[in-house]
Amino acid sequence: MTPTRLTLFGWGILIVLGLLIPFIDWFSRLWTISMGLFTGVLLLDFLLVRKRPELHFTRTVHHSLPVTAWSEIVLKVCNKDNQTRHVAVCEHIPADFTVKDMPVDFELTPGACAKIPYKVYPVRRGLFVLPGVDIAVRSQFRFWRKKWFYPCEEEVRVFPNYREIGHYLLLAVSHQLNQMGIKEIRQRGRGGEFHQLRDYRDGDELNKVDWKATSRHGHMISREFQTERDQQIVFMLDCGRRMRHEESKRSFFDQSLNAMLLLAHVAIRQGDAVGVYTFGGQDKWILPLKQDDAIRKLLHHTFDLHPTTEAADYITAASKVMALQRRRSLIVLLTNSRAEDLDDVLYGMTLLSRKHLVVVADLKESIIDETMECPVTNMDSALRYLSLQDYLNQRKALQKNFTHHRIQTLDVVADKLPAALVNRYLDIKSSGQL
Numbered sequence: 001m002t003p004t005r006l007t008l009f010g011w012g013i014l015i016v017l018g019l020l021i022p023f024i025d026w027f028s029r030l031w032t033i034s035m036g037l038f039t040g041v042l043l044l045d046f047l048l049v050r051k052r053p054e055l056h057f058t059r060t061v062h063h064s065l066p067v068t069a070w071s072e073i074v075l076k077v078c079n080k081d082n083q084t085r086h087v088a089v090c091e092h093i094p095a096d097f098t099v100k101d102m103p104v105d106f107e108l109t110p111g112a113c114a115k116i117p118y119k120v121y122p123v124r125r126g127l128f129v130l131p132g133v134d135i136a137v138r139s140q141f142r143f144w145r146k147k148w149f150y151p152c153e154e155e156v157r158v159f160p161n162y163r164e165i166g167h168y169l170l171l172a173v174s175h176q177l178n179q180m181g182i183k184e185i186r187q188r189g190r191g192g193e194f195h196q197l198r199d200y201r202d203g204d205e206l207n208k209v210d211w212k213a214t215s216r217h218g219h220m221i222s223r224e225f226q227t228e229r230d231q232q233i234v235f236m237l238d239c240g241r242r243m244r245h246e247e248s249k250r251s252f253f254d255q256s257l258n259a260m261l262l263l264a265h266v267a268i269r270q271g272d273a274v275g276v277y278t279f280g281g282q283d284k285w286i287l288p289l290k291q292d293d294a295i296r297k298l299l300h301h302t303f304d305l306h307p308t309t310e311a312a313d314y315i316t317a318a319s320k321v322m323a324l325q326r327r328r329s330l331i332v333l334l335t336n337s338r339a340e341d342l343d344d345v346l347y348g349m350t351l352l353s354r355k356h357l358v359v360v361a362d363l364k365e366s367i368i369d370e371t372m373e374c375p376v377t378n379m380d381s382a383l384r385y386l387s388l389q390d391y392l393n394q395r396k397a398l399q400k401n402f403t404h405h406r407i408q409t410l411d412v413v414a415d416k417l418p419a420a421l422v423n424r425y426l427d428i429k430s431s432g433q434l
Contacts, residue, residue, distance in 0.1 A: 001046070001049070001050075001144055001145070001146045001147075002144070002145050002147075003143065003144060003145075004138065004139075004142055004143055004144060004145055006142050006143055007042065007143045007144065010038055010042075010143075014031070014034060014035055014038060017030070017031050017034065018031055041141060041143070042143055042144075044141075045139045045140060045141040045143045045144055046139070046143075046144055048139060048140050049137060049138075049139035049140070049144050049146045050146065052148055053079075053081055053085055053087070053135070053137055053148065054079070054080035054081045055077055055078065055079060055080065055081075055085070055087070055108075055135065055150060056077070056078045056080060057075065057076065057077050057132075057133050057150050057152045058075075058076045058152070059073060059074070059075050059076070059130065059152055059154055060073065060074040060075075060076070061073045061074075061130070061154060061156060062156075063154075063155065063156055063157060064156075064157050064159050065120070065122055065156055065157070065158050065159070066122075066158070066159060066160070066161040067122050067123070067124065067125045067158050067159065067160060067161050067254070068121070068122070068123060068161055068249070068250065069121070069122075069161055070100075070119045070120070070121050071119065071120055071121075071122075072117055072118070072119050073091075073117070073118055073119070073120060074115055074116065074117045075089070075091060075115070075116040075117075075118070075133065076113060076114070076115050076116070077089060077108065077113065077114055077116065077133075078108075078111075078112070078113040079108035079109065079110060079111060079112050079113070080111075081110060082110050083110060083140075084107060084108065084109050084110065085107070085108045085137060086105070086106075086107045086108075086137070086138040087105070087106065087107075087108065087135045087136065087137050087138075088103055088104070088105045088135065088136040088145075089102075089103055089104055089105075089106075089116060089133060089134075089135050090102060090103035090133070090134045090135075090136075091103075091118065091130065091133055091134075092130060092131045092132055092133065092134065093120065093130070094122075094128045094129070094130075096122060096123055096124040096126075096128070096158075097120045097121065097122050097123070097128070098120070098121040098123065099118060099119070099120050099121075100118060100119045100120075100121075101116075101117065101118040101119060102116075102118040104116055104118075122158040124158065124306075125158045125159060125160060125254075125303050125304060125305075125306070126157075126158055126303070126304045126306070127155060127156075127157055127158075127304055128155070128156050128157075128158060129153060129154070129155055129156075130152070130153065130154045130155075130156060131151065131152075131153050132149055132150050132151040132152045132153060133149070133150045133152055134147060134148070134149055134150075135147070135148050135149075135150065136148075157303055157304075158303070159299055159303045160254065160257050160258055160261060160299070160302075160303065161258065197210060197213055197221050197222070197223060198221070198222055199219070199220070199221065199222070200214075200219070200220030200221060200222045201222065208222050208223050209221070209222055209223075210222065210223045230271060230272070230273070230290075231271075231272045231273075231329070231330065231429075231434050232272060232273045232274075232275065232288045232325075232327055232329040232330070233263075233264075233267050233272055233273070233274050233275070233288070233329060233330045233331075233332060233425070234274075234275045234276070234277060234288065234321065234325050234329050234330070234331050234332070234356075235260050235264075235274070235275070235276045235277070235332050235334060236277050236278075236279065236317060236318075236321060236331060236332065236333045236334065236335075237256065237257070237260060237276060237277070237278045237279075237302075237305075237334050238253075238256075238279065238280050238312045238333070238334060238335035238336065239253065239278050239279065239280040239281050239282035239305060239306070239307050239308055239312075240279075240280025240281060240307065240308060240310055240311055240312030240335075241280075241307065241308065241309050241310060241311060241312075242312065242335070242336040242337065242338065242341075243256065243280070243307040243335070243336055244307040244309075245336060245365065247365070247366055247413075247414055247415075248415070250414075251307060252307075252336050252363050252414055253305075253306070253307040255363075255414040255415070255417060256334040256361075256363065256414070256417065257302060257305070258418065259334070259361075259417040259418040259421050260276070260332075260334060260421075261295065261298065261299070261302075262418050262421075262422065263332070263418075263421050263422050263425055264294070264295060264298055265295055266422055266425065266426075267425065268289075268290055268294050268295065270429065271290070272290065273288035273289055273290035273294075274288055274289060274290070274294060274298065275287055275288035275289065275325070275329075276298065276301070276302065277317065277320065277321050277324065277325075278302075278305060279312060279313065279316070279317035279320075280307075280308060280310055280311070280312035280313070280317075281307075281308025281309070281310035282305055282306075282308060284301070284305070285320075285324055286298065286301050286302075288325075288329070312335065312341070313344075314333075314335075314341070314344045314345050314347070314348035314349070315344055315347055315348045315351070317348065318347075318348030318349065318351045318352050319348075319351065321352060322351060322352060322355065325356070328355060328356055328357070328434070329356050329357070329434075330356070330357050330358075330359065330425070330428060330434050331352050331356045331357070331358045331359070332359045332361060332421070333345075333349065333358070333359070333360045333361060333362075334361050334363075335360070335361070335362055335363070336362065336363040336364075337362050339391060339394050342394060342395075342398045345360065345362075345398070346398060346401055346402065346405075349402065349405075349407050350405045350407070353405055353406055353407050357408075357428065357433055357434050358407045358408065359407075359408045359409070359410065359424055359428075360402060360407060360408070360409045360410070361409075361410040361412070361417060361420070361421060362395070362409065362410065362411055363412065363413070363414050363417065364395070364411060364412070364413060365413070366413045366414075366415075368388055368391075368392070369413070371384060371385070371388055372385065372388055372389070372392075395411060399411060408424065408428075410424060
């Protein structure tokens with residue numbers, strides 16, 4: 001319990017009056033009476049506010065919130081007391097949330113209810129708890145404020161920003177992914193799986209002509225193929241310390257996770273199954289899924305993953321995936337490597353390429369390209385340029401080694417990863433490489 005400004009103001013007046021007693025004789029009696037009355041009122045007000053208010057709190061909140069996006073929560077409070085309450089309400093918010101429109105002050109008459117909308121901005125994914133509400137009640141004569149805690153526990157899960165992903169998914173549903181640089185999904189007439197026979201059209205390849213059907217029908221008949229279905233994609237998601245690097249206030253890990261979920265949606269719509277293996281301090285295996293709710297299951301399995309401070313062990317991770325994934329699949333490695341990692345990455349992916357088709361999506365920092373474009377004006381900038389050029393040459397040499405071992409690569413900045421990843425998948429599907 002704390003005194004209000006009114007209490008402090010009253011004590012201040014009494015002190016000033018007390019200082020005047022030596023100069024004015026009759027002030028002594030007046031001060032004694034005033035002191036007694038004020039102390040009595042303070043004590044009465046103190047006793048009245050000690051009773052816990054009968055308030056009831058409920059909360060309306062989506063139990064799945066997107067990270068780095070504003071979401072609204074509505075807190076409802078009802079006054080079960082027989083007197084009007086002037087309260088200040090403050091929700092207990094996790095440290096990883098930014099909050100707007102909280103705390104709030106208002107009056108509640110007996111039996112009345114009030115709704116308090118406020119917004120939260122989670123900056124980190126994971127499982128969080130909203131434990132309850134703090135209130136501060138002002139006493140009847142406004143001399144005291146008493147704080148109370150009302151438990152109102154509720155769990156919320158902060159997922160990858162599905163609103164951002166949802167924009168891509170909406171484009172995918174309407175076949176408009178070309179708006180973000182992704183090629184058209186439908187690849188009619190291409191692929192390796194027979195679909196149907198149809199009349200020959202100008203431009204059809206001669207090796208697609210079915211000569212037996214042509215002889216039976218008396219005119220040229222072509223075979224139409226469709227993209228193979230029921231194939232499997234396994235993502236190897238690096239959770240090591242390299243993925244903690246941030247650009248545009250988002251870590252490489254979060255951007256890779258969003259790109260993975262986008263490609264997972266596209267692949268499942270193509271009839272393929274999607275699995276995930278995480279390594280680098282987070283060892284998790286998710287079997288390939290292709291049901292209608294596969295994306296939801298992937299979200300629930302990955303929403304609380306975060307990059308760690310451990311180094312990624314590519315060779316051990318590749319060995320485990322070889323043991324776990326027996327069927328030939330498309331393996332997509334999402335990582336951010338350095339020069340000292342290149343030999344391990346090459347060895348691990350070469351091991352996987354003996355059985356699987358491997359794509360290495362190796363993120364690079366955008367600052368590298370920006371620095372390379374800066375003019376060289378002094379010794380420091382020259383040394384910086386030469387060191388970055390040496391690093392880029394090492395990456396190019398690694399890519400040539402990957403190509404030599406029939407491993408495909410994507411050397412992209414993080415914001416271009418979603419389009420590049422989906423385009424590569426569609427190229428692989430349409431060409432029948434898998």
